Amino acid sequence: MAKLSPKNLVELKFISDAHLANDGSQAVTVHTVIKQDDKKEPAYYQSSLYLYNFKSSKRLTNSYLSDSHGRFSPDGKSLAFLRRNKDEKAQIWLLPLSGGEAEKLTDFKSGVSSFVWHPDAKEIYFLSRGNWENEIAKKALPYEADRLQYKFNGVGLQADEVAQIYSLNIKNKRTKKLTNLGSSPSELIFANNGDLYFIASPSIKDADYWLNNIYKLDKKPQALFKEAKIASSPSPSPDNKHLVYIAPITDKFASPNGLFLISANGGKSKLLSAEYDIASSPNGDSHYGNYNNLAKWLNNETVLVNLNHKGRSSLAEININTAEINIIDQEKRAIVAFDNKNGKTLFIAESPQRPAELFLLNNGKEKRLSKLNDGFVKRYGLNNASAEIIIKKPGQADISYWKLEPKTPRKDKAMIIQVHGGPHTNYGYGFFHEFHMQAAKGYTVVYGNPRGSSSYGLDFAITALGRYGTVDADDIMAISKDALKNHSSSKAPVHLTGGSYGGFMTNWLVGQNNFFKSAVSQRSISNWLSFYGSSDIGYRFAATEVAGNPWDDTDKLWQQSPLKYVKKVKTPILLIHSEEDHRCPMEQAEQFYIAIKLLNKTDTKLIRYPNESHELSRSGRPDRRIHRLEAISNWFESY
16 A cells, blocks of 8 residues: 655545536536646646536546636536636636537636526626736736735735626627626626626725625616625525525624525525534645535525534525524535535535545435545545544533544654634544645644634634634643643654644744644744734734734734744744735745744744745645645654
């Protein structure tokens, strides 16, 4: 049996964007593989469309780079999709399912970001900036910013042109611009009666604060909310009378995302999901592409959702009249996407032992449709994760964690503590290539959910707001000490790592104690004062999460900054950061690195990744992802 290593990342296959035809007779998905061309240039991701008829599957497309967003026409006769080739923007293509070649339908200089079929199958409505080109970036001209969120992680400097809604006539291929909005729309969706709904911010100022509204497109857009809020995923009922949507259940975006009901004409909203998270947030590092979790109406009274609870994400039914919730999937796994049409449910699921695969639920019977990673699982004999381990804390919330034990432990029985990002996400039943790779090297990998994590209700999610490094840090230490206490050797070295919020916590803990043998801090935060103005979300995120701003609450932000305690750092620490990370900017790692280097109390190193964003570990260029995994392993091996 082969031993899993960082380089084996290229053998993983990713399945995403699964959608059913209206009659439920077949499905289309995106398969993504890591490729390397004959010129031996760095590896890249190639995405292709696959058709499933529930007995077999076949490849539909084979472009050089990316075919995605496959959507069946309402009459089931054709498939529209987005194709993006090298150095080109994505355009809409149409493939007849009776046979024949795909035909290109749009040719906008700015490309097409998404689209939706009109119910009559005669038109497609889509989002685009039309023939606008970014002359500022093209000619390296000065950029003039006049808004708060003038940059965005993974995008760079925000475009000065707003996307609009267009219609495309399938027969004559004519396009028509339908809107003149002040901010870019998203999430187009049709009701059965032909009403088009979408999400947009009333103004750029609202967009800067993540506030938006659900609109119905009439002669002019009609807003459904009286006041803008943080909303997403509108889904109209079959009888066209209602919509459900997702939004935080309180005015704090740290709170669980709930499912709300509203009239199709607007008005007051009703929360249907209590304190459950209506989202799929169990962490994983083996996803690539889009994962749809739009609520699906089973009838005019019942909605199917993906419910996130205690480390799992599971299909559940919610009655809109009684708000009764019925969790129909009891498996210990993470459902990362789903669709439902004509009584059939298609979903993508993974577990700690197995990367994501495609499943069909029909008449109460479940069938696995894909076997993309069976060879990978068999070849490397992936380890089994432990059952959930619960730490009882009298007078406080229970804390959960999991362990991935090595089949052949190292001589020193070393452990690695992994801290997730967010912090409003969670570990649990997702799949991590990184964790299995570390277990293959003999480490026991420990990962859990401190207070601030999602999937445990409102109080658990918001309890660390304004006091980072207190109850959340206590929980990480409780997990670390409990895991060591119940380990095969109570004297085993314990290493620490995490990214984003997990990077903050890594920086924080090494400045608070010397418990850890070594640490690797990734895409981290070290100074909330500078983060506030340098992150793409700093002015909004820091104001809520650490509850202040640099001019009125200087001491409060500084008290929660790892840089304040850098003199106490004696743990050898590696800092990993991406140069184009606008979420946790590069300067956050630079400050911490320079301080430790000058103080000269411990070993440290800084690794910078060019042309990468905050998403390096999940969707960065494959060779850079492999280098990152090797760097983490090498650092722990050194100590």
